[in-house]
Each structure stands twice: as C-alpha cells, then as structure tokens.
Amino acid sequence: MTERILIRNAKILTCSAPTPRAVPGVPGGGSGAGANVGTGSDVIADGDLLIEGDRIARVAAGRIEIDSGAARVVDLHGAAVLPGLGDAHVHMSWPLDFVFDHVSVANAPAAPHALDVAAVARTFLESGYTLVVGAGVSQPFDDVRTRDAIERGLIPGPRVIPSGTMITERGAISADTGMTSVVSDARDIREVVARQCDTGVRALKLFVSGDGIVPEYPSDDLYMNDEMLSAAVDEADRYGAFITVHARGSDSVAMAARNGVRVIHHACFLDDKAVHELEARRDDVWVCPGLHYLYAMVSGHAEPWGVTPEKIERSGYEKEFHAQVEGIRQLREAGIRILAGGDFGHQWTKHGTYAAELQRYVELVGMSPQEAINTATRNMGPLVGLDVGQVRAGYLADLLIVDGDPLADITVLQDPDRRRTVLKGGRFAYVNPRMFP
Numbered sequence: 408m409t410e411r412i413l414i415r416n417a418k419i420l421t422c423s424a425p426t427p428r429a430v431p432g433v434p435g436g437g438s439g440a441g442a443n444v445g446t447g448s449d450v451i452a453d454g455d456l457l458i459e460g461d462r463i464a465r466v467a468a469g470r471i472e473i474d475s476g477a478a479r480v481v482d483l484h485g486a487a488v489l490p491g492l493g494d495a496h497v498h499m500s501w502p503l504d505f506v507f508d509h510v511s512v513a514n515a516p517a518a519p520h521a522l523d524v525a526a527v528a529r530t531f532l533e534s535g536y537t538l539v540v541g542a543g544v545s546q547p548f549d550d551v552r553t554r555d556a557i558e559r560g561l562i563p564g565p566r567v568i569p570s571g572t573m574i575t576e577r578g579a580i581s582a583d584t585g586m587t588s589v590v591s592d593a594r595d596i597r598e599v600v601a602r603q604c605d606t607g608v609r610a611l612k613l614f615v616s617g618d619g620i621v622p623e624y625p626s627d628d629l630y631m632n633d634e635m636l637s638a639a640v641d642e643a644d645r646y647g648a649f650i651t652v653h654a655r656g657s658d659s660v661a662m663a664a665r666n667g668v669r670v671i672h673h674a675c676f677l678d679d680k681a682v683h684e685l686e687a688r689r690d691d692v693w694v695c696p697g698l699h700y701l702y703a704m705v706s707g708h709a710e711p712w713g714v715t716p717e718k719i720e721r722s723g724y725e726k727e728f729h730a731q732v733e734g735i736r737q738l739r740e741a742g743i744r745i746l747a748g749g750d751f752g753h754q755w756t757k758h759g760t761y762a763a764e765l766q767r768y769v770e771l772v773g774m775s776p777q778e779a780i781n782t783a784t785r786n787m788g789p790l791v792g793l794d795v796g797q798v799r800a801g802y803l804a805d806l807l808i809v810d811g812d813p814l815a816d817i818t819v820l821q822d823p824d825r826r827r828t829v830l831k832g833g834r835f836a837y838v839n840p841r842m843f844p
C-alpha cells in the first residue's frame with residue numbers, strides 16, 4: 408500500500424503565487440513592501456498536508472479528516488513547512504575545508520575526494536536543500552557519480568542536476584589550468600558538449616566573460632561568440648540538457664541571452680541591450696547572481712585566507728557588487744526570474760550557509776522574504792523540469808520543516824537548530840538529532 412504521511416498543524420508557505428513584478432522607483436522595488444506576503448493562497452497560517460508515496464496529495468487550510476490509522480501523523484504544533492530549497496550555482500567538488508586551491512582538488516586522489524564530495528552532498532540536504540544545479544566540477548565525474556550514489560540510496564543528498572568540467576575558449580580565463588575543457592570553435596564546443604552529455608551531465612558550464620579576481624581576465628572580457636554559443640545550446644538541447652554561463656560583463660550577458668543560454672550566472676553589469684535581450688526570452692532564461700559571495704568578498708570576510716584589501720581593490724569587485732545590487736533591481740522590474748545560487752564552499756562562504764544568499768536579497772535588494780524564498784523554490788521547478796518548489800497537490804513531496812517564521816525573519820533558514828526535518832520524495836531524508844534530548 409502507498410505510504411501516507413499526514414502533516415498537521417503547520418504554517419504552510421506554498422510558494423504557489425507568482426512573484427509580482429517590481430515597480431520602478433518604489434523603495435524596496437515595489438513588491439518588497441509586502442504585496443506578496445501573507446496574501447491569500449501563498450501562505451496557509453494553519454493547515455494540514457497529506458503526502459501519498461513521493462507526492463503531495465492534498466494541501467488544506469484547517470484539518471484534513473482521514474482515518475488516523477491510514478496514515479503516519481506528524482503534528483508540527485505550528486512549525487513552518489515550505490518547499491525544499493534549491494541552489495542553482497553549486498560546486499559539490501569543493502570540500503568542506505576548501506580554500507581556493509582548485510588545482511589540488513582537481514589532482515586529489517579519487518577515493519578520498521569522492522568522500523569529500525559525499526560530505527558536501529549531505530551538507531546540502533541537511534541545510535534544507537533538496538535540489539542543486541551543478542556549476543562546474545573539479546574532477547570530471549564528481550556531480551554525475553554523486554547523483555548516481557544518491558539515487559541508489561548509498562549516500563544522503565539532494566536531487567542533483569549534474570555539471571561537468573567547465574568549458575572555456577583557448578586563451579580565455581582558466582584555459583591554462585588543466586582543469587577545463589578548452590575549445591576553439593563551434594565544432595569543438597559541440598563535441599565537448601556531446602561528450603559530457605554522454606556521461607550524464609545535464610547542466611553545462613561555459614565561461615563567456617572574465618572575472619576581476621583574476622586581473623589578467625577582467626570581468627568585461629568577452630569570450631566565445633554567437634556561433635559557438637548557439638552550437639552549444641543546440642547540442643545540449645538534443646540531450647535534454649541546458650547551457651549555463653559565467654557572464655559578468657553586459658556584452659557577455661546579452662550574447663548568452665540572445666543565443667538561448669538557460670542560466671546566466673553573475674550578470675553583474677547590465678546595460679539596456681543586455682536587459683532587452685533578457686526580456687525577449689523572459690520565459691526561458693534565468694539569472695543566478697551569487698550576491699552573497701560578492702558581499703562577503705567586499706566585506707573583508709576572505710581576508711583571513713589571504714584575500715587582502717589590495718587584491719579586492721584590484722579585482723574591481725567593489726564596483727561590481729554595487730552594480731549587481733542595482734542590476735537585480737532592474738531584472739525584477741523587467742520580470743526576469745532570479746535563481747538563488749551562490750558559489751558556496753569557500754571558507755568565507757562556507758558550505759551549510761547557503762541560505763545567506765536569500766538574506767542578501769532581502770537586506771540589500773529589498774525583496775520581501777517570500778520573493779527571496781521564491782528564488783530558491785518556485786523559480787527552480789520550471790528550470791529543471793521537475794514538479795518541485797511549491798507545496799501543491801501533485802508536486803513532489805520535497806519539503807523543509809523549520810521552527811520559526813521565515814517570512815518574519817529570513818535568517819531562520821540559516822539556523823541549524825531550527826531545521827527540524829527535510830523530506831525528499833515523501834521520505835524523511837533528514838531529522839535533526841538535536842531535537843531529541
């Protein structure tokens with residue numbers, strides 16, 4: 408018989424209402440003032456939820472009456488239930504103690520490295536994250552094998568949309584590190600995309616701009632071209648995969664948008680052309696900023712690990728940070744969907760602190776907590792083509808249960824002591840051991 412779980416007396420954040428378009432010129436960007444909080448269908452103050460097998464069967468305000476012997480009953484006494492969170496810019500390859508030593512991770516012996524990656528997968532799940540989208544690996548099969556091990560039940564972890572080795576152009580950033588797939592033209596890139604997809608990769612990562620942290624390759628640098636990008640998108644499409652890009656400068660964002668790239672990471676600088684290209688593809692493009700990372704860098708959080716103020720000065724990150732905050736506001740006004748995701752795993756943006764990204768959206772950009780949560784829930788489902796990211800009948804029962812109210816205080820999502828339980832596909836995937844004395 409299908410297993411049934413009845414979750415009672417919950418505050419339910421359904422994340423089912425569309426994020427309203429921000430209004431230009433209004434402080435906080437318009438929707439920040441509470442238009443999307445506590446109104447109608449988005450939040451059920453006191454409700455029940457019935458899970459059957461791996462899916463949500465019913466969501467109701469008030470009580471669901473069923474024969475109590477027919478389901479396992481879990482009384483939450485007012486705790487909050489929301490969709491399991493998602494992160495769209497993930498490097499599972501970076502171990503819990505990672506300190507920017509990409510080359511040593513890439514060359515680490517395979518067996519201990521695999522255990523490091525397993526620990527990261529578990530950390531995502533225990534942090535309330537039931538979905539991750541890879542943004543490039545250090546060893547070619549890190550994401551694919553971890554996904555397989557999770558699906559076989561060997562290790563705990565989120566749903567994984569696997570990435571592969573990062574792809575860059577000859578002469579461009581990261582081309583001489585020995586850790587990337589280096590391509591010269593459209594034919595090359597088609598070949599590399601196909602080969603990665605054959606191994607199970609579904610989110611391919613390309614560099615189309617530089618990055619100020621490596622001063623020889625400034626963020627405004629533009630790599631690859633329309634022909635290469637459209638070839639990559641076309642080839643990925645044949646496998647049901649999609650292209651994501653590292654794109655910091657506005658020309659790289661515009662090029663990615665007009666060629667059908669699905670996820671544009673960073674998008675720090677935006678001009679009118681870039682915004683128009685994004686608007687033209689509003690229904691099938693997402694922007695994943697990684698704001699907390701820039702915030703931490705310009706706030707000196709990386710200084711104990713040798714990222715000196717001089718290095719930050721040289722990187723241009725201060726300017727980039729302010730441009731990004733402004734850019735996210737522009738994107739909200741243009742109705743472009745934002746994805747939470749943040750390059751977590753450095754010691755100054757440690758694994759397990761993923762929801763700090765949402766806090767920055769609230770504090771720096773002026774999103775309402777609900778809008779920020781939508782970037783990690785509602786906006787993720789259509790990206791990956793799964794029924795996830797909403798608490799809704801028919802959707803997969805990927806759920807996070809927390810003590811406290813994330814709509815009153817978004818930082819609740821970062822507090823390990825408040826995380827009670829994570830369900831994935833209707834199963835208790837994590838139960839906080841601290842809850843039981």
Ligand SMILES: [Zn+2]
Pocket residue numbers: 496498542750
């Ligand atoms: Zn990254």
